[in-house]
Amino acid sequence: MKVGKWKLLLLLAVLAVGSAIPASGALATSGQAGEVKIAVITDCKGAFAFGYELDIGGANAAFSDFAGAKPKNKKKPSAGITGATAGGAKLTFTGYGCGDDTPATMLKEIRRLMVQQDADVMLGPLSGDEAVATANWAKSHPDKTVIVGTAASQDPTMQIAPKNLFRYFGDGAQWNAGLGETVYKKWGWRNAAIIMDDYSFAWTSAAGIITDFCASGGKITKRVFPPLNTTDYSSYVRQLPAPDKVDGYFWVVGGAGTDTALKAFEQAYGSLKAKQHSGNLFLWFLTGAASAPKLKGAYIGGFGIGPGLKTAAANKYRASMKKWYPTIPAEDSFTLNYYRGAHALVLGLEKSNGQVGAALQRAMPRVIDDPYQVSDRGKLRLDSRRQAIQDQYVMQINATGKFGISTVGYVPNVDQTFGGSFAPNKPAPGRNFPSCTKKKLPWQGKIQVVKNGNITKQFIK
Amino acid sequence: MTRLEPKQTIERLIGAGALVVAVLAPLLFNAFWLDAILTQTLIFGMGAASLILLSAYGGMISLAQTGLMGIAGYALGNMVSEGGAGGESKGLALGWDPAVALVLAIVITILISFVFGAVASRSYGIYFLMLTLTFGVIANLFFGSVTKLGGFSPIAGIDSHTPGFIGDVVNDRQRLYYIALICAVVAYALIRYLVRTPFGLSLQGIRDEPLRMASLGFTVPLHRMLAFAFAGLLAAVAGVLAAWWNGQISPSDLGLAATIQLLVMAVIGGLVRIEGAWLGAFAFIVINNEITNRIPSDGLWVVGGTFNTVVGLVFLAIVIVSPDGLMGVWERLWSIRGRRGGPSAGTTDVRQPVTEAIP
Numbered sequence: 100m101k102v103g104k105w106k107l108l109l110l111l112a113v114l115a116v117g118s119a120i121p122a123s124g125a126l127a128t129s130g131q132a133g134e135v136k137i138a139v140i141t142d143c144k145g146a147f148a149f150g151y152e153l154d155i156g157g158a159n160a161a162f163s164d165f166a167g168a169k170p171k172n173k174k175k176p177s178a179g180i181t182g183a184t185a186g187g188a189k190l191t192f193t194g195y196g197c198g199d200d201t202p203a204t205m206l207k208e209i210r211r212l213m214v215q216q217d218a219d220v221m222l223g224p225l226s227g228d229e230a231v232a233t234a235n236w237a238k239s240h241p242d243k244t245v246i247v248g249t250a251a252s253q254d255p256t257m258q259i260a261p262k263n264l265f266r267y268f269g270d271g272a273q274w275n276a277g278l279g280e281t282v283y284k285k286w287g288w289r290n291a292a293i294i295m296d297d298y299s300f301a302w303t304s305a306a307g308i309i310t311d312f313c314a315s316g317g318k319i320t321k322r323v324f325p326p327l328n329t330t331d332y333s334s335y336v337r338q339l340p341a342p343d344k345v346d347g348y349f350w351v352v353g354g355a356g357t358d359t360a361l362k363a364f365e366q367a368y369g370s371l372k373a374k375q376h377s378g379n380l381f382l383w384f385l386t387g388a389a390s391a392p393k394l395k396g397a398y399i400g401g402f403g404i405g406p407g408l409k410t411a412a413a414n415k416y417r418a419s420m421k422k423w424y425p426t427i428p429a430e431d432s433f434t435l436n437y438y439r440g441a442h443a444l445v446l447g448l449e450k451s452n453g454q455v456g457a458a459l460q461r462a463m464p465r466v467i468d469d470p471y472q473v474s475d476r477g478k479l480r481l482d483s484r485r486q487a488i489q490d491q492y493v494m495q496i497n498a499t500g501k502f503g504i505s506t507v508g509y510v511p512n513v514d515q516t517f518g519g520s521f522a523p524n525k526p527a528p529g530r531n532f533p534s535c536t537k538k539k540l541p542w543q544g545k546i547q548v549v550k551n552g553n554i555t556k557q558f559i560k
Numbered sequence: 561m562t563r564l565e566p567k568q569t570i571e572r573l574i575g576a577g578a579l580v581v582a583v584l585a586p587l588l589f590n591a592f593w594l595d596a597i598l599t600q601t602l603i604f605g606m607g608a609a610s611l612i613l614l615s616a617y618g619g620m621i622s623l624a625q626t627g628l629m630g631i632a633g634y635a636l637g638n639m640v641s642e643g644g645a646g647g648e649s650k651g652l653a654l655g656w657d658p659a660v661a662l663v664l665a666i667v668i669t670i671l672i673s674f675v676f677g678a679v680a681s682r683s684y685g686i687y688f689l690m691l692t693l694t695f696g697v698i699a700n701l702f703f704g705s706v707t708k709l710g711g712f713s714p715i716a717g718i719d720s721h722t723p724g725f726i727g728d729v730v731n732d733r734q735r736l737y738y739i740a741l742i743c744a745v746v747a748y749a750l751i752r753y754l755v756r757t758p759f760g761l762s763l764q765g766i767r768d769e770p771l772r773m774a775s776l777g778f779t780v781p782l783h784r785m786l787a788f789a790f791a792g793l794l795a796a797v798a799g800v801l802a803a804w805w806n807g808q809i810s811p812s813d814l815g816l817a818a819t820i821q822l823l824v825m826a827v828i829g830g831l832v833r834i835e836g837a838w839l840g841a842f843a844f845i846v847i848n849n850e851i852t853n854r855i856p857s858d859g860l861w862v863v864g865g866t867f868n869t870v871v872g873l874v875f876l877a878i879v880i881v882s883p884d885g886l887m888g889v890w891e892r893l894w895s896i897r898g899r900r901g902g903p904s905a906g907t908t909d910v911r912q913p914v915t916e917a918i919p
Contacts, residue, residue, distance in 0.1 A: 194853070201810065201812035201815075202713070202714040202808065202810040202812060203806075203810060203812040203813050203818070204812065206806060206808075207848075210592075210596045211596075211849060211852060211853065214591075214592050214595075214596065215592040215596065215849070215853070216853075227713075228712060228713045228714060228810065231650075231713050231714055231716065232714045232716065232808055232810070235714070235716035235717060235807060235808055236807070238717075239719075239720075239730045239731075239807065252713075254713075259716075297705065297707060297711060297712060298711065298712035298713060299650075299711075299712065299713040324707075326701075326704060326705050326712075327704075327712055526643075527650070529707060530707055
């Protein structure tokens with residue numbers, strides 16, 4: 100094949116530019132005195148890419164609230180912030196990492212931002228298996244501090260639990276505390292089936308539902324596990340018992356799969372009846388979906404937040420988000436959990452006088468004011484594995500009007516162990532763990548009714 | 561003693577120079593570059609070399625090599641990791657002796673390569689490509705779905721369980737670099753040796769004229785299967801090294817994107833010469849890392865997009881200008897020199913070393 104000289108020259112020019120770039124990158128980077136480097140890592144690709152600006156917005160808003168920062172662009176959080184300081188140190192950002200919900204990409208981003216750019220602190224990641232990979236990485240990098248973004252698999256703070264990793268919100272199981280008891284009492288469910296994505300977050304989320312429902316006396320008669328990102332759910336919903344064989348179904352199928360799976364159910368078993376369906380936070384995101392109107396009135400699990408809650412702390416947080424980023428939804432835990440993490444980081448840096456590494460890890464707050472914590476006068480505590488013990492909220496899809504959700508139940512101080520159901524020496528949640536067992540949970544019988552954003556003294560019966 | 565042509569002399573000098581730089585790399589580069597760029601280049605270069613070996617000398621473009629690397633990583637991860645409090649929460653967590661696990665992981669991968677090779681050895685061209693792609697997809701879905709062996713979540717802590725003769729690769733990343741370097745050099749030498757053996761020569765004959773070779777009495781499918789298994793050995797070693805380097809393994813490490821990445825590395829380097837494997841891996845990894853650092857958060861100017869856009873454009877430029885990749889550029893530079901009356905130029909044809917080797 101004949102190749103023109105100009106083509107060759109062009110290619111050589113491209114290669115020359117390409118080789119100049121790494122030459123500059125090979126130089127060691129080092130932080131300046133009085134500077135703390137932070138990497139905010141979330142997902143800009145994959146199933147949770149929609150969380151990118153929300154996560155960064157939450158973090159930036161907290162840095163603006165507590166570290167004196169100013170957003171560069173109020174409509175676009177990823178444009179960054181300026182002027183953040185804490186504990187006498189200037190906060191600089193090595194970049195906003197872009198994952199795609201896979202561990203491999205997360206590790207690549209961690210290497211780029213935490214190793215090459217030499218960040219001291221990581222705020223992230225977004226999703227469950229990314230957090231498993233991150234926690235394992237953190238174990239072998241004790242000088243770096245990791246504050247989990249909004250990932251909610253159990254393992255990072257239970258089985259892996261490196262000492263330099265902190266999580267200021269509940270895991271996926273904690274988020275579902277109270278849901279099982281609610282459907283048991285309100286709708287009289289005794290036998291139910293559960294369908295869950297086959298990966299760590301869904302297992303953790305389902306573990307909360309199963310433990311809570313079974314603790315009340317319910318039975319899980321069937322567990323079905325479609326692989327993540329399944330597009331045709333027909334064979335999986337066929338594995339579920341028919342509607343006349345169970346009282347209800349718990350759905351833990353996320354992303355684009357939620358509506359697709361519900362449609363497949365309708366094709367197999369007829370129209371959806373709201374009182375026969377429940378599930379985790381994935382059902383929050385059904386706005387505009389064909390199945391959404393048929394689920395009006397269904398009880399669903401929480402997200403570590405009580406939307407519409409009328410407390411001073413929640414009002415203050417909502418006003419703050421509106422001030423810094425008017426277009427970013429405040430009452431979404433993609434936003435709130437990064438806000439929580441950034442807030443905790445600023446407090447930690449203030450206490451450590453801007454020191455990082457072990458000093459910062461010692462200084463990271465074990466008790467912190469939280470916008471949606473009501474118990475203990477709004478103080479959220481971390482347990483010995485640096486995992487939040489957090490108030491949780493049961494939600495209901497609004498029975499009338501446009502698709503929306505309301506906070507209907509308040510579950511005080513939910514800890515990660517679920518009254519000893521989970522422990523570091525027990526397996527992480529999986530397909531068949533936990534088993535279905537009747538037991539006493541700390542919050543059993545203490546779920547308070549929430550009406551119009553106010554926590555009442557009534558208990559759910 | 562045969563007198564070397566100027567091109568060969570220069571190539572050997574460049575090769576020796578590259579080896580010296582590689583040996584001295586810990587003194588020349590910072591820790592990030594040594595670990596994230598060079599170690600990764602050596603490891604994925606080996607994976608790409610297994611692909612180029614099959615392509616250049618066997619006429620088989622295999623998309624199963626990433627899958628085979630992943631199988632080795634998963635086998636190792638399941639065997640060495642330990643469960644219990646503070647241990648690994650995914651996979652079998654058998655806690656076996658790391659040396660035994662290392663050998664078994666490589667043997668298992670070679671055996672699976674034999675099976676893959678046996679099935680694919682009678683297919684050619686696009687059919688071979690599709691079959692091997694299917695193997696890769698099967699491997700990815702298998703480990704993603706069989707939760708007892710790991711499932712969607714990563715099996716971690718693999719780097720904490722290395723055999724005694726490998727040592728601590730968690731804290732001593734230089735050690736891992738040198739292990740990867742030794743493996744890469746041995747793999748390169750082994751490939752160079754293999755293609756000059758009667759087996760290698762007959763494999764190249766099969767690449768060019770399978771029917772004629774069959775009529776001469778060669779068992780064509782067996783040859784192709786053995787070549788596939790040998791490439792499986794290289795992929796297995798690369799897979800084990802990748803698991804140590806990453807510390808963990810997950811289905812995304814052997815997914816479609818990872819499969820295509822390895823192919824892109826091989827194509828950027830050049831599918832006709834083994835050296836292209838490491839050159840392509842280096843170019844890909846550097847572009848990946850450095851460009852990602854320099855892309856504005858709202859995407860590239862005008863075209864938008866991210867690293868994939870850039871690597872796609874570079875890939876396009878290379879295959880249009882030099883279908884033989886970066887190694888092809890080198891050959892073409894010599895062609896231009898030859899046309900200007902310089903010493904006889906080399907050719908990009910991979911058959912050249914073969915004809916030299918035939919007495």
